[in-house]
Amino acid sequence: MDHVRVGLVGLGTVGTGVYKMLQENKDIITKKVGKEIRVEKILVRNKDKERDPEIPSELITFDPGDILENDDIDIVIEVMGSVELAMDYIKRALSAKKQVITANKDLIALHEEELSELAHLNGRDLYFEASVAGGIPIIGTLKEDLAGNKIRKIMGIINGTTNYILTKMTKEGKSYEEVLKDAVALGYAESDPTADVEGLDAARKIAILGTIAFDTKITFNDVYVEGITKITKDDIKYADELGYIVKLLGIGMNVDDKAEARVHPVFISKDHPLAAVNDVFNAIFVEGNAVGETMFYGRGAGELPTASAVIGDLMKATRDFINDTMGSSYRKIVKRKEIKDISEVDTAFYTRMKVKDIPGVFAKIATVFGDHGVSIALVRQQYRDDSGVAEIVLVTHKVQEKNVRDSLAAIEKLDVVEKVTSVIRVEEGKR
Ligand SMILES: NC(=O)c1ccc[n+]([C@@H]2O[C@H](COP(=O)([O-])OP(=O)(O)OC[C@H]3O[C@@H](n4cnc5c(N)ncnc54)[C@H](OP(=O)(O)O)[C@@H]3O)[C@@H](O)[C@H]2O)c1
Structure with a gap:
């Protein structure tokens, strides 16, 4: 033939x-x-x-x-x-x-x-x-070109729709709802945007990447998923003031023979290369023990x-x-890694809460965090209004997620706290 x-x-x-x-x-x-x-x-x-x-x-x-x-x-x-x-x-x-x-x-x-x-x-x-x-050739790269590396981390902007929405919210100061409406009208988001904005599409992709990079099996059902629908204009503004940008990331980690697979919004340092990936573009940051840090950038759809x-x-x-060399691409999974529950993951957090504007409030909150082994990297009290309600914004150091969740549950019960309004994970440091 x-x-x-x-x-x-x-x-x-x-x-x-x-x-x-x-x-x-x-x-x-x-x-x-x-x-x-x-x-x-x-x-x-x-x-x-x-x-x-x-x-x-x-x-x-x-x-x-x-x-x-x-x-x-x-x-x-x-x-x-x-x-x-x-x-x-x-x-x-x-x-x-x-x-x-x-x-x-x-x-x-x-x-x-x-x-x-x-x-x-x-x-x-x-x-x-x-x-x-x-269009980004990431699977072949992980399967072949980087195959000799132990891949420690994959972190990517792998959904164009959500990156477009977050970019517009950041650059134009618009709300999620306003930008979503425009995105649907312009064809950057589907009329039913659930799979994108709830992080499901990105979860599928991080499952596929994690499976290959960490030589294990990760399916869509193993991935912890949080979308961008609760991100507010205020979160974006605080991120900016604190030196971060909000991105929806797919993250896979391979540490001590356990794997992590998660999709959620992240405060990422403005000097991280992923922070510069805007609009519908995708990028995947990969860390291998021999190659070091690499990043792959391009159009994620179309x-x-x-x-x-x-x-x-x-x-x-x-x-x-x-x-006649067919069948050569097969790769058998030799050992399956345990996939960490999100509560076991180590990460830093940004959180924002409405509190009574009276003396001693922060001390009470800090005590609860301290009792749960959570140390605070940064704190700000802002926007006092006439209603006697103030807002506390704080960023923790890296700690097991469970400790932060338990702290916040206890903090919400304090009589001086009205509401914890935002909780977003932070990628600590420059990388
Ligand atoms: N669009 C992208 O940018 C993109 C990027 C990466 C991956 N993908 C993936 O690529 C695949 C295709 O996406 P797409 O955007 O090209 O989809 P699409 O525009 O909706 O096209 C789907 C095509 O499949 C045909 N089809 C659907 N159901 C069928 C059935 N039961 N029997 C026979 N033909 C059937 C449709 O036929 P008719 O023409 O007769 O309707 C149409 O031609 C999906 O798995 C998607 O996730 C898409």
Whole structure:
């Protein structure tokens, strides 16, 4: 066969990008892999939808069997989305001995291990670079280029929508609700933004990254998740005054044979490289014991950036297909690490509370923190108003999360405290 035959499952944002990039960069792609890669069939669902005129209508099919069980297809690209159906389609494709590429983070964050094992059993590969951070080549980097490092930490801005919202709140002093409304109108947020703003999308991505970086299994369900919906204008303002920026981070840590996987808003020092990542851009900061600190920056979504990651995988899968070296990407998890509960995680905190504006209040609060082993790095009392209510803002040193939570529960019961209004974790120090 003088060309390699691809079946595309899905022709939405990513599928269209993949098709276009294959046409546009055909010369260099063919030269680099040694054969032309040709899309032979494209599976879609909606019979009435008008398709891009650049895409030949004879390629379109509505029957999954035309791709998944078709002997004239060598490689399947799943860019359809969903969990159950995509799982079924990928299993069918692997069982029919096709190389498979997917961009599906929802699926990979839950079932990567099972699907990779199935690929291995069939002597084939499953690639999923596009499932995390769109165009940023982070999965291949962790799997291959940094594979000899012990990775201690991964910390990333891995959701463009929330980074856009937090950037606008920071730069324009607007509330979360105002910015979200604009973001939906401009197409930067979905009309139902839950998966993004509640941190679920980022949680899927940190599960995938942590699994690879720490050589263990972390699924979406293992990740502690907090979104950005409770971040207020005041929090952003205090962050600024204290030398921080608020970002939604996915964080994975690999310490003493235990792993951490969490997504939550963070006060990050303004001089940390992640603090400069704005708007819809993504970035992933990785710390390895040999390489030290590295950071990867780029577009986390969109037609062509995501297609770029899919095509990179497609070229790897094609080379292995041509050279008959398929099945070489499999990596067995040898030892599973325990995943820490959030209460065991060590981190610093910013907290803000409304208190009675009378003498001795701070001493009472400090005593409760002290009794729980929490030391205070910084404190400010602000915005006294006529109602006799003052506001205390403080930042703790790094301590086990449980100690801070227990302290705050006790502090809320003090008769001098009206309400703890914000609790946000802080990345201590410059890095
Ligand atoms: N968009 C991004 O920037 C991005 C970035 C990274 C990863 N991803 C992932 O890439 C995947 C695709 O995303 P997308 O944004 O391209 O989605 P999309 O624009 O909604 O496109 C989905 C495509 O799949 C087809 N499809 C859906 N259900 C189907 C079914 N039951 N049978 C056959 N075809 C079906 C749709 O067919 P019709 O055309 O007939 O509706 C459409 O062509 C998702 O897993 C997503 O998480 C997306």
